[in-house]
Amino acid sequence: MTKTSIATPEEPNRRKRTRTTKPKLRDGVMKRGSTWSYVIRVKDPETGVSKPRWMGGFPTEDEAKAARDEARVKARRGEYIDRNEITVAEYLDQWLESHAMEIKPGTLEDYRKGIRLYVNPYIGGLKVQAVRPSAITKLYRDLLKGGGRKGKPLAVSTVVHTHAILRRAFRDAVVVDQLIDNSPVERAKRPRVHMAEPGTVWTPAQLRAFLAVARRHRLFAFFHVAAYTGARRGELLNLRWADVDLDGKQITITGSAGVVEGERLEGTTKSGRKRIVSIDDETVTVLREHHTAQSADKLAAGEAWRGDKNGHVFATAWGKPIYPDTVTALPRKLINAHNDPKDGKPLAEPLPYARLHDLRHIHATTLLLAGVPVHVVAARLGHGDPAITLRVYAHVIRSAETAAADVFAKAIKAA
Incomplete structure (x- = not known):
């Protein structure tokens, strides 16, 4: 004897609601949860085969469309970089170039030097989206232990300054470039530094x-x-x-x-x-x-x-x-x-x-x-x-x- 399931009046309506609320892709843009994403097709320069590339985390549909249009132009020119694959070194290089007009020349040169000496050799090869707070904390430990010349310990103040550079860059990776949802630098454990007293003070x-x-x-x-x-x-x-x-x-x-x-x-x-x-x-x-x-x-x-x-x-x-x-x-x-x-x-x-x-x-x-x-x-x-x-x-x-x-x-x- 087989059992016959009897659908309640609510079930068809529930199925109908599920079907109507399913996200739809319109011209390469769709809403996923509370944010918007876009997808474009990018041709692999080696194989010539085009593959879909997704990018998400945009707060509004208009911002997702604007980013999609920019990505399409770069893809046609062969300049597209998969932001899901971008490394820390690549991003920091782009970040410095895009913010060069906003940063004083002396400060910009200081940032370049700090990134070249204290960031890229340690975490430059990591993908931005793969960086975790523990990786940043380890970076600071490694710098304090042997990040100076000839493997000597690096000054605490220099490590704190490196933290300030990364904090600003990764904040822009969240807010401006929307590569990641939150900054791992904010949750990393940085060394504490006490404000040094002034040097020689004459009478x-x-x-x-x-x-x-x-x-x-x-x-x-x-x-x-x-x-x-x-x-x-x-x-x-x-x-x-x-x-x-x-x-x-x-x-x-x-x-x-x-x-x-x-x-x-x-x-x-x-x-x-x-x-x-x-x-x-x-x-x-x-x-x-x-x-x-x-x-x-x-x-x-x-x-x-x-x-x-x-x-x-x-x-x-x-x-x-x-x-x-x-x-x-x-x-x-x-x-x-x-x-x-x-x-x-x-x-x-x-x-x-x-x-x-x-x-x-x-x-x-x-x-x-x-x-x-x-x-x-x-x-x-x-x-x-x-x-x-x-x-x-x-x-x-x-x-x-x-x-x-x-x-x-x-x-x-x-x-």
């Missing part, structure tokens, strides 16, 4: 001694302005006379100069924003004297002068912009001149060696110890967020806080 007396010996150099004004404004090297080398208001006692930082592959280039400031920095009467005098000296250089150079009316404030004797590494090397020479005087006079106190960038740290440290608010110091330095100043100069702020109780007590008694 006011030591700074005065340095500027006294620097006064004999034609670029004395550069070192004076660097110390009295806290501006970066590249910002001062980009400074034009049009950005200097001696009557208003201020300068406007509008851009920065740097070196990329041995070539001097100019671009925006580190934050991408211009800022106005006030200057004191002494700095106004120094700049006036420097302008007079530059006018004398122009007169002496005659037709060989390479500057213009609103040329660079700090320039060569014939008006050309100064190469950044020139001023970087000068502090050591000036310190040597101070510590080894040729006139035979006894040296009261030798100057400890400091970098050009340490003049910026001296400026910030002096202001913070004098009680200038952190947000004011941050604005002078060009820090986009006072929190950056707090992190970099935390040791200075802590030392100032130790006297806060006494300051408060004295203020109350004097009231």
Whole structure:
């Protein structure tokens, strides 16, 4: 005796609903779940046989169609790359090229170097879609263990910087290029780094001694302005006379100069924003004297002068912009001149060696110890967020806080 199944009234309707909601492919585009995908046929250059290539993860139908159209054009030109098969090295190369206009030249060169040295040798051959957080974590471990020169450990700060590059690139792989649904870099375990304290910080007396010996150099004004404004090297080398208001006692930082592959280039400031920095009467005098000296250089150079009316404030004797590494090397020479005087006079106190960038740290440290608010110091330095100043100069702020109780007590008694 066979059993006869009796369909309930709901079953035909349920089957009908299943048939009507089945995804349909329309002109190479279809919806899969909550996202859209496209498919095109690509001819294999070796066999000549065309095969379907799918790509998904697009949030809207229009975006899937736009990507489909772009892929079709590249397929006809023989330029199509299967994004499912693209490797980390291939993607990072394309990523750098596509974002070259958005990244400052110096930063772009830094990215290229970091990818070439610390990424491609380790995970460059992996497919982007096959990269897992564990692979990124292992990369960081390998770099810390032997990613430096001759297999030596790589500095934690360099590994953290590599992480920042990968984080930005893989974020674009998700949001912009839609190669993957989520970034493995975000879930990788990166090494922690503590913000390093500034290098050598001279006392006011030591700074005065340095500027006294620097006064004999034609670029004395550069070192004076660097110390009295806290501006970066590249910002001062980009400074034009049009950005200097001696009557208003201020300068406007509008851009920065740097070196990329041995070539001097100019671009925006580190934050991408211009800022106005006030200057004191002494700095106004120094700049006036420097302008007079530059006018004398122009007169002496005659037709060989390479500057213009609103040329660079700090320039060569014939008006050309100064190469950044020139001023970087000068502090050591000036310190040597101070510590080894040729006139035979006894040296009261030798100057400890400091970098050009340490003049910026001296400026910030002096202001913070004098009680200038952190947000004011941050604005002078060009820090986009006072929190950056707090992190970099935390040791200075802590030392100032130790006297806060006494300051408060004295203020109350004097009231």
